[in-house]
Amino acid sequence: MNATARYKEIANILQVEIASGAWGVGDKLPAEPELIKRFEASRTTIRQALAELRDAGLVQMKHGVGVFVSPPRVVKRLDSRERLSRARRERNEGAFLAEAKAQGFAPTSSVRVWFEPAQDFAELFGIEETAELCVRDRVMRADGKPVMLAVSRLPREITRGTALEEVDTGPGGAFARLEELGFELTSHEEIVGARMPDANEKQMLELTSGPVLTVQRRTYSNGRLVEVNDMVMPGASYELRYTWDAD
Amino acid sequence: MNATARYKEIANILQVEIASGAWGVGDKLPAEPELIKRFEASRTTIRQALAELRDAGLVQMKHGVGVFVSPPRVVKRLDSRERLSRARRERNEGAFLAEAKAQGFAPTSSVRVWFEPAQDFAELFGIEETAELCVRDRVMRADGKPVMLAVSRLPREITRGTALEEVDTGPGGAFARLEELGFELTSHEEIVGARMPDANEKQMLELTSGPVLTVQRRTYSNGRLVEVNDMVMPGASYELRYTWDAD
DNA sequence: AAGTGGTCTAGACCACAAT
DNA sequence: TTGTGGTCTAGACCACTTT
Numbered sequence A, B: 001m002n003a004t005a006r007y008k009e010i011a012n013i014l015q016v017e018i019a020s021g022a023w024g025v026g027d028k029l030p031a032e033p034e035l036i037k038r039f040e041a042s043r044t045t046i047r048q049a050l051a052e053l054r055d056a057g058l059v060q061m062k063h064g065v066g067v068f069v070s071p072p073r074v075v076k077r078l079d080s081r082e083r084l085s086r087a088r089r090e091r092n093e094g095a096f097l098a099e100a101k102a103q104g105f106a107p108t109s110s111v112r113v114w115f116e117p118a119q120d121f122a123e124l125f126g127i128e129e130t131a132e133l134c135v136r137d138r139v140m141r142a143d144g145k146p147v148m149l150a151v152s153r154l155p156r157e158i159t160r161g162t163a164l165e166e167v168d169t170g171p172g173g174a175f176a177r178l179e180e181l182g183f184e185l186t187s188h189e190e191i192v193g194a195r196m197p198d199a200n201e202k203q204m205l206e207l208t209s210g211p212v213l214t215v216q217r218r219t220y221s222n223g224r225l226v227e228v229n230d231m232v233m234p235g236a237s238y239e240l241r242y243t244w245d246a247d
Numbered sequence C: 001a002a003g004t005g006g007t008c009t010a011g012a013c014c015a016c017a018a019t
Numbered sequence D: 001t002t003g004t005g006g007t008c009t010a011g012a013c014c015a016c017t018t019t
Helices: A006-019 A032-039 A043-055 A086-090 A095-103 A119-125 A173-180 A199-204 B006-019 B032-039 B043-055 B086-090 B095-103 B119-125 B173-180 B199-204
Strands: A059-062 A066-069 A076-079 A107-117 A132-142 A145-155 A187-195 A212-221 A224-234 A238-245 B059-062 B066-069 B076-079 B107-117 B132-142 B145-155 B187-195 B212-221 B224-234 B238-245
Touching: A006 A032, A006 A043, A032 A043, A043 A059, A119 A224, A145 A199, A173 A212, A173 A224, A187 A238, A187 B212, A212 A238, A212 B187, A238 B238, B006 B043, B032 B043, B043 B059, B119 B224, B145 B199, B173 B224, B187 B238, B212 B238
Parallel strands: A076 A238, B076 B238
Antiparallel strands: A059 A066, A107 A132, A132 A145, A145 A224, A187 A212, A187 B238, A212 A224, A238 B187, B059 B066, B107 B132, B132 B145, B145 B224, B187 B212, B212 B224
């Protein structure tokens, strides 16, 4: 690699100009032919520079339309401990709806529910591979924009014939129903990772660049695993917050 | 975009072949000229396909050498609660060294220490912007390979004249020293995010692709913030684990 | 010196969205 | 229809690593 590859140089110039407000959020950058003239570079090089900006999350490229300045990282900070508290549930608020309300956007979520053999999750739940799970596949949206994918799995042994198998789990959400069924929720575990989204996630989350944060939450009732929830959210717009007392 | 862009098609074929073991971990893929012949595509297209594999974390491209199959995601699962426990410290183990030992790799870490005005951290610490911070900039390595960057900041009011301003903080690490100084550590807060690495992080972590996980840990002693530690690690090789009891 | 990947050019055609 | 970005070609030269 050169000390300063031309495309990186161009990317850097554009980055500085964006940062200094030469184009505002949502503005269209000059089209490629203009950039080619301005920087006296080939289209390939210009596009390589734009790809850098895209990968850095600074711009969004829309086929047939143009390249647009992305909004600055607006972070939703999720506090897992607080958001799963019983107090919340007793106010009849599911975690997502409550947060949405607090942050002043209109939350919607679509849910699909189905049943399938435990397979890869059998060991985790300590059940047979052929035992059925209730799968709740949700897309959370804020003001119509998708902000999180969540796939929740519970042993059907627990959910059979309950509201947990309905699209609408009712006031307080799924956790409230679990407690009504006698499953006192005693502990949570969250496993956090980061990776690039796959094609489906890109489409569902309307992502054009950048990584996703993944969280697998495991919820236990007196030592028994009752729910595994796999969540995927855009890395650019989420921070996760965890707090604990020192022992 | 075509239903199947040629470069994606090629990337997919290679991906399947890698997955099925056509080349083992660490093996060199055929050089670009060979791939050009095999797929009857231009070099640009081949390289676009290889870039896809690189971005997916499947291969690593080494300038002047070749393209190599990356090891499968080997995840270090960090449990923040456990790793910061007092029990650990009383065994004279800093968090990183202890983990390294447990996982059977040779840990090394280089440290630079300096002092600077609090500036952006003033509000967080509740001190003057001109008040000095002790900054400990560390690179953690496992078997010589960098695995984490960590920049720790403490008010110099606390660290002045102590081992915390030395390169080697001694047995049990910085937290042990803080407690000896009378700062009983009472709570921790970690804020987790994901983003693409900047140029410096890419170089320091020897990253060729993929996102980084960022963690800002804030450590409190009876309500007083005593340390802010900004950590950056490759997303592909880390998972963070948090557990807590339901309230 | 030979072989590898890194960057760049000039040009072409295609797919998408707005007019 | 026009202008946009998406993909692709054929070739060139450069930089890095190994022989």
